[in-house]
């Protein structure tokens with residue numbers, strides 16, 4: 001009996017098939033009610049009692065071997081198409097590679113988050129503007145020399161249709177359309193007819209901030225600037241204001257922050273001065289308020305604006321502005337920030 005079982009075990013293990021029909025024949029021959037294994041189980045009653053345990057185990061092993069063989073062969077034929085193509089479906093899948101946020105988006109989002117904590121909300125407007133919203137409503141009268149400060153791409157002349165030269169144009173829309181008080185933040189793309197170099201581009205990004213209410217003072221502006229500088233560049237950052245000129249603000253100032261790389265001691269990035277210029281700002285010129293239908297005797301406001309490329313270059317120590325637009329993956333992959 002044991003000899004018979006071992007002989008059959010060998011036969012089962014050695015069996016191979018070339019199609020599913022052969023597997024089915026094999027199953028019927030060995031595993032059906034009239035099959036070889038059932039016959040051996042039938043003979044089991046004749047086995048002497050003292051051998052029953054060992055023979056029983058051997059018989060069970062035989063049955064398991066036959067069942068495993070049938071399942072294994074069935075599987076191999078069911079998946080035969082994949083076998084022929086050389087695919088191994090049991091391999092782990094390739095992970096999907098996610099891109100990273102563009103550094104300009106990271107910095108823009110960070111700035112938006114800081115101002116959102118002060119109650120500013122995002123406001124957007126068209127990139128193709130008319131003369132009124134880009135210039136006249138912001139106190140750039142026709143023939144005013146201040147218009148030459150921004151080399152403009154015109155789409156049409158008379159009436160002037162142009163690519164906006166600053167996001168202040170969105171503020172002109174907001175002043176005319178929004179309910180007071182206004183606390184808006186205008187991120188966006190702007191266009192100027194400038195030669196492309198390491199420090200300038202004909203397309204770049206700005207983010208501006210406008211606050212108009214009763215009793216808004218220069219102290220509010222200074223506090224807002226100080227809060228932004230500390231949140232963005234670090235707790236120890238100091239600000240410095242220098243008088244400047246913009247057509248839409250009076251008084252106007254340029255804002256410097258203490259160099260975050262050398263802490264104010266002087267280094268290459270701050271050219272030894274310990275200060276970095278980050279943005280322009282000022283109190284909204286009463287003319288601008290009146291031009292946009294806001295009573296300048298009752299309301300005052302401040303505005304500030306910065307170039308996102310410039311801030312990003314300062315934050316990450318990037319020396320060439322053109323890198324932002326080349327989309328070189330080796331450059332872009334270096335930027336990650338939690339929470340964006």
Ligand SMILES: [Zn+2]
Nearest residue numbers: 259262267270
């Ligand atoms: Zn420095």
